[in-house]
Amino acid sequence: MRNFSLVLIAIACFISLKTSAQIDSTLLKRVPVDTSRNLLNMDAVYNRPFLQVGKLPVSVGGYIEADYSYIGEDGITDGHSFRVPRMTLFVASSIHRKIKFLSEIEFEEGGEEVAIEFAALDISMHPLLNLRGGIVMNPIGAFNQNHDGPKWEFVDRPIAATEMLPATWSNVGFGLYGKYFSKEWAFGYEAYLTNGFDDAIINNGENRTFLPASKDNKERFEESSNGEPLFTGKVALRNKKIGEIGLSYMGGIYNTYEEDGLILDEKRRLDVFAVDFNTTIPIIKTFLVGEWAWVNVDVPATFTQQFGNKQKGGFIDIVQPVLNGKLFGFNKATFNVAMRIEYVDWNDGTFRETDESIGDEIWAVVPAISFRPTAQTVIRLNYRMMKQTDLLGNPPAKISGIQFGVSSYF
Amino acid sequence: MSKKLSYLIFLLILMKIMSCEEIIPVAPAENELLDGPTEGLSHAEQRQFLNGDIAFNDEVFSSVDGLGPGFVATSCGSCHPGDGKGHPFTTLTRFGQTLPNTLPELSIGGPQLQNRAIPGFEPEKIPDGVPFMKFTPPAVTGLGFLAALTDQQILQYVDSLDEDGDGISGVPNYITPPPYFEQKWLHQPVNGKIIGRFGKKAAAIDLLQQTVSAYNQDMGVTSTFEPVDPFSQLTTDPEVFDQTIRDVVFYLRTLKAPIPRNEDDIQVLKGKRIFNEIQCSSCHIPEWTTPDSDISALSNKTFYPYTDLLLHDMGPGLDDGATEGSAETYEWRTPPLWGLGLSPNSQGGSFFLMHDGRARSIKQAIVLHGGEAESSRNQFTSLSETDKEALITFLESL
Numbered sequence: 047m048r049n050f051s052l053v054l055i056a057i058a059c060f061i062s063l064k065t066s067a068q069i070d071s072t073l074l075k076r077v078p079v080d081t082s083r084n085l086l087n088m089d090a091v092y093n094r095p096f097l098q099v100g101k102l103p104v105s106v107g108g109y110i111e112a113d114y115s116y117i118g119e120d121g122i123t124d125g126h127s128f129r130v131p132r133m134t135l136f137v138a139s140s141i142h143r144k145i146k147f148l149s150e151i152e153f154e155e156g157g158e159e160v161a162i163e164f165a166a167l168d169i170s171m172h173p174l175l176n177l178r179g180g181i182v183m184n185p186i187g188a189f190n191q192n193h194d195g196p197k198w199e200f201v202d203r204p205i206a207a208t209e210m211l212p213a214t215w216s217n218v219g220f221g222l223y224g225k226y227f228s229k230e231w232a233f234g235y236e237a238y239l240t241n242g243f244d245d246a247i248i249n250n251g252e253n254r255t256f257l258p259a260s261k262d263n264k265e266r267f268e269e270s271s272n273g274e275p276l277f278t279g280k281v282a283l284r285n286k287k288i289g290e291i292g293l294s295y296m297g298g299i300y301n302t303y304e305e306d307g308l309i310l311d312e313k314r315r316l317d318v319f320a321v322d323f324n325t326t327i328p329i330i331k332t333f334l335v336g337e338w339a340w341v342n343v344d345v346p347a348t349f350t351q352q353f354g355n356k357q358k359g360g361f362i363d364i365v366q367p368v369l370n371g372k373l374f375g376f377n378k379a380t381f382n383v384a385m386r387i388e389y390v391d392w393n394d395g396t397f398r399e400t401d402e403s404i405g406d407e408i409w410a411v412v413p414a415i416s417f418r419p420t421a422q423t424v425i426r427l428n429y430r431m432m433k434q435t436d437l438l439g440n441p442p443a444k445i446s447g448i449q450f451g452v453s454s455y456f
Numbered sequence: 457m458s459k460k461l462s463y464l465i466f467l468l469i470l471m472k473i474m475s476c477e478e479i480i481p482v483a484p485a486e487n488e489l490l491d492g493p494t495e496g497l498s499h500a501e502q503r504q505f506l507n508g509d510i511a512f513n514d515e516v517f518s519s520v521d522g523l524g525p526g527f528v529a530t531s532c533g534s535c536h537p538g539d540g541k542g543h544p545f546t547t548l549t550r551f552g553q554t555l556p557n558t559l560p561e562l563s564i565g566g567p568q569l570q571n572r573a574i575p576g577f578e579p580e581k582i583p584d585g586v587p588f589m590k591f592t593p594p595a596v597t598g599l600g601f602l603a604a605l606t607d608q609q610i611l612q613y614v615d616s617l618d619e620d621g622d623g624i625s626g627v628p629n630y631i632t633p634p635p636y637f638e639q640k641w642l643h644q645p646v647n648g649k650i651i652g653r654f655g656k657k658a659a660a661i662d663l664l665q666q667t668v669s670a671y672n673q674d675m676g677v678t679s680t681f682e683p684v685d686p687f688s689q690l691t692t693d694p695e696v697f698d699q700t701i702r703d704v705v706f707y708l709r710t711l712k713a714p715i716p717r718n719e720d721d722i723q724v725l726k727g728k729r730i731f732n733e734i735q736c737s738s739c740h741i742p743e744w745t746t747p748d749s750d751i752s753a754l755s756n757k758t759f760y761p762y763t764d765l766l767l768h769d770m771g772p773g774l775d776d777g778a779t780e781g782s783a784e785t786y787e788w789r790t791p792p793l794w795g796l797g798l799s800p801n802s803q804g805g806s807f808f809l810m811h812d813g814r815a816r817s818i819k820q821a822i823v824l825h826g827g828e829a830e831s832s833r834n835q836f837t838s839l840s841e842t843d844k845e846a847l848i849t850f851l852e853s854l
Binding site: 116117118119120121122123245248249250251252253301310311314346348349350351352397399400402405429436437438439440441444445446447448 | 479480516518519520529531534537538544547572573575576578802803805
């Protein structure tokens, strides 16, 4: 039923777009992305290209990703594969000068899954005090809030951000955020209380502690799994010349320890810490972005160490523009070479039986070239090289292959 | 010019990458891997092999799917990574039977300890003073070849009275078959019991029993074959489909036999000769040939498991005080040696040998042999270091 409603919303958006298309196209106004360098990562939600009709207070937008991959593991491949991993629609509205609404609806895997990733009302009382309520993206790390496909030079999203941390991770809740600017500096904070995780993070088919397993629980948009709010908070500091650093925390009780007044288990906590940064090296214009996170989960000692109580991992992207200007007929095109390095230790610890290190790690190096005919569109070619060990730390599986994709705001 | 050149370079890079035949990692040599199907399976058999492979290696049980409440591991692959030997992390503890030819005392929680439990439950504990034995998970490759042998073939090596005077007897473990046992022409019942051939004590008659027992005792997953939950000791609804169990059994039957490496190496050949000279091969019988099988790929195939599938007295040092079936507490089934050299690839980089993983090297495992193997062990310890190395090199080549 919920999916049906979402589809109706999406159809309505399409119809509004189509209706707009039938009117004089000169009335269509593209709201450009704010490229001022005072913006923080937390502004990514609103800092997207939108299309506005005349003076209507509603603007729409979205992006699409399509890709091809040829990946193999230890000599075995499933061959050539094409997919549209996601198409996302944004609808934003200015209800009042200080009240605005934005929603982000994502269609994944050709519409197999439809999800509201973001649908929140923002009420601004002061630049340092804004109330946000609805379906919000928990500000853990940087990628969760800044995940739009066209912004990245890589076909796959970072493993640490999407499989260790559960990006994109949205929940229903309320919170406050604010920003303060002073000359070269910008400071921002966010703090939310939302519904959160559930037992699935240590009770799933992945055979490891897996925070994204809670995303399968759609009821979290209707009620908390345990009545305990999840706190997510972040502070970020940006200097125009140096770059931005963010520190974030997400934590709370994750398990259903009580139901109908019956005590089912002890209260068990989840705590996540993350640090993220981004900067552009002057003169050579090399862009660096990355994040690292630590996950701590209270896994019962009597359960299996297959499900670790500590995880850590992160990624760094290095993007070097090599050609700028008029390329292939596009006036402001850019040709980049890039590299992503990523690592996740799914189970950081030692076996009780042998006191030897637990494996379950993944490393990846992804060289890439990308072509941006405009800032909003990217054509990217990646070569992914990964090594993955099993729990016991046996010789790693070697995985590699090429990925080609396009992604664009529209 | 420069623009055209940049187009050309871009296209050439693309074409080069797209045409590269080594885009994906090169496959390891076939003899470096334990997993993979036996050669000669039909398309239909390969489909069933694939289904079994997925159930064995990819299917993970959670409490939602029937895991536990008490359990040892969450999947078949957790105990047998890459179809090889397991790690102490998933070592099993068996208890409840201290005398041969008695039934395990189920009332105290036997025959196996479920040492882990899903959240909210407490794992099982062995009652004070009850003897137990620990089993490190074995490799599962090549089991179909052993399963295809006839009881008569196994019995040819029985010498319970040591009539040939070589100090080695060898007896079968006669097992009372479970209710779901499907007797085949290759079995020869004696007083309603059948020769066991799988497990450290040879307590499982066939791969169906081994599989059903593993689902039940290792993962706490009930089936129509074994509907009693080991935690509650009560009958529950089946938690795994019969077809899944059949597919896993088929997978185990059709996994390839481990392929030896460096067979023509001088050291390997020398070690092989020493292996025979010091009578290791009296129990670790190198060569067998299967009779006709319902799977044609397994019919009339000669293979080299290095086992006689019989029980042998291994001396007091390996007597754990617990047993299964008709085996004495000091008797252990001769484990197959095939795939031995690849064990570190599935045991986290080092050896955990003997029934409970106590031996951290092949040499240490040999020295731990006692009882009927005492003579061979003594001959081994008397060898020069060079000869010992040659023997170990041979064993590592298997």
